[in-house]
Amino acid sequence: MEKIGLFYSFASKKTAKIAGVVHNAFSGNDVQLINVDEVKKEKFLEFDNLIVGVPTWFDGELPNYWDELLPALEEIDFSNKRIAVFGLGDQKGYSENFCDAIGIMATFFEEKGALIVGKFPLEGYNFEGSKAVRNGQFVGLPLDQENQARLTNGRIEHWVEYLKKEFI
Numbered sequence: 808m809e810k811i812g813l814f815y816s817f818a819s820k821k822t823a824k825i826a827g828v829v830h831n832a833f834s835g836n837d838v839q840l841i842n843v844d845e846v847k848k849e850k851f852l853e854f855d856n857l858i859v860g861v862p863t864w865f866d867g868e869l870p871n872y873w874d875e876l877l878p879a880l881e882e883i884d885f886s887n888k889r890i891a892v893f894g895l896g897d898q899k900g901y902s903e904n905f906c907d908a909i910g911i912m913a914t915f916f917e918e919k920g921a922l923i924v925g926k927f928p929l930e931g932y933n934f935e936g937s938k939a940v941r942n943g944q945f946v947g948l949p950l951d952q953e954n955q956a957r958l959t960n961g962r963i964e965h966w967v968e969y970l971k972k973e974f975i
C-alpha cells in the first residue's frame with residue numbers, strides 16, 4: 808500500500824484523539840499525521856491515499872478551519888486519489904444533522920475527481936437525518952463520543968480493515 812496522509816486539526820480535541828486510534832489501527836503501514844491548521848495545499852498532492860477527519864459543528868456545518876481551507880483546495884485535481892472520511896458527531900443532540908460534515912467533505916472531494924472509499928453501514932446508529940447517508944449507507948465513518956464512545960474502537964477496526972483493501 809502507498810503511504811497514507813491523515814488530515815485533521817491537531818487542535819480539535821476529540822478528533823485528534825480519534826486520529827491517533829486510526830493511526831494505530833494501521834499498525835505497520837505508513838500513515839503520516841498532518842495538521843490542517845498549518846497545512847499548505849501542496850501537501851494534499853503528496854498522497855494517493857488520504858484520510859480526512861472532521862467533526863460537525865454549527866448545526867450541520869464544517870468547523871471553521873476546514874471551511875477556510877476548502878477554497879484553496881478548489882484548484883487541486885484529486886482524480887486518481889482515494890479519500891476516506893471519518894467524522895465526529897452527536898446523534899442525540901444533533902439528530903437531524905448527524906455527522907453532516909462527512910457528507911459535505913465527501914461531496915467536495917468527489918466533485919474534484921476523488922474516489923471516496925470507506926463506506927460504512929447504518930446499523931447501530933439512531934438519528935433523524937444526515938448528509939453523510941447515501942444509498943442506504945454512510946459515505947464515511949461516523950463516530951459519536953457523546954453517546955457511543957464504547958463502540959468507537961471496534962468501528963475503527965472494521966473501517967480500517969475495509970480501507971486496507973480499498974486503498975492502493
Ligand SMILES: Cc1cc2nc3c(=O)[nH]c(=O)nc-3n(C[C@H](O)[C@H](O)[C@H](O)COP(=O)(O)O)c2cc1C
Binds near residue numbers: 865867895906907
Ligand atoms: C455548538 C456545537 C454544534 C454541534 N453541531 C453538531 C451537528 O450539527 N451535528 C453533529 O453530529 N454533531 C454536532 N456537534 C457535536 C460535535 O461534533 C462533537 O461533540 C464532536 O465530538 C466534537 O469534536 P471536536 O472536539 O474534535 O471538535 C456539535 C457540538 C457543538 C458544541
